[in-house]
Amino acid sequence: MTEFDRLLAEAARKPLVGWDLSCDGRIATTAVPWDFERAVVHRARQSPDLLDMGTGGGEWLGRLPLRPARTVATEGWAPNVAVARERLAPLGIEVVAVEGALDNGAQHDGDAHDDAPLPFADGEFHLVVNRHESFVPAEVARVLARGGHFLTQQVASDFNADHYRLAGLAPAEPPPEWQLDIARRQLERAGFEILRAEAGAELLRFADVGAFAWYLKNVPYVCPDFTIEGTRDALAQLHRRQQAGEAIAVRQTLFWIEALR
Incomplete structure (x- = not known):
């Protein structure tokens, strides 16, 4: 078995547990221009409670250096609920x-x-x-007390252009547009005052083609048409380029907002 075949075989069988997308340290993410965690901790110091929407497997919330005495999380994907409860219940x-x-x-x-x-x-x-979870602005406003804060970091709708290119796939029909200006308008319509808002990008670097294939297999909303076998030729080309010294990296556009109820 060649190194390429071994990497793809591993990607095919390796599961995603919770929402840890590091692939055992083989996927690294550069920092965006803002510090979302620091902004959350700043507000958490002043708040008696915190609701984390879409906690995944509870990885980020469990690592948060400061949490209010009452902290609650929600999760909409059934397999992650059990993972999050196991991680967060002891906390x-x-x-x-x-x-x-x-x-x-x-x-x-x-x-x-x-x-x-x-x-x-x-x-x-x-x-x-x-963090990266869809939400109904009016519902967020409803559960927030007057004077409460909503902090969200979102992935923009055009975030996956590089993923498609590297996988050798034609982009699917574009999703509904989701950008900073639209998020601002939705929140303002729900009665929020925007305190801070910023758009930027992060870079995902993959140590090898197997990590790239594993990521696309386990995060299907990125490239819904992706399969390992169906993109084998493109992945082989990517592997050869990476072996020759070219990095496997994608740029993802994001934005964040802090809003006052």
Whole structure:
């Protein structure tokens, strides 16, 4: 078996557990221009509670250096709920299974027409955090107390152009547009005041073609048409280029917002 075949075979059988996308350290992410964690910790120092929307396997929340006494997480993907509960329960964090919200780009300015209400009382939280999870702005506003803060970091709708290019695939029909200006408009329509907002990009570097194939296999919303066998020729070319010294890297566009209820 060649090194290329070994890498692809490993990518095909290696599972994703929780939401750890590092592939055992073979995928590295450069920092975006802002420090989202620092902004969250700053607000957490002043808040009696925190709701983390879309916690994944609880990896990020579990590592957060400071959390309010009452911290709650939601998760919409059933396999991750059990993983998150196992990780976060020893920290005193409740994980609530929820129905995922409609993609924000398809929400028509964030109207609360989605059938995924948050299972919390009006004004129950003073700080709501959301990393890369869709949300209904009116629902976030409902569960936030007056004067509460909403911090979200989102992946823009055009984030996956480099992934398609490296996989040798033609981009699928573009998803509904989701950019900083649209997010601002949705939140303002729901009654939020925007305190800070910024767009930027991060770079994902893959140590080898196997890590790249593993990532696309396990994060299917990036390239829905991707299969390892169906892109084998493109992956082989990518492997040869990487062996010759060319880095395997993709640029992903993101943005973040801090909003006041």
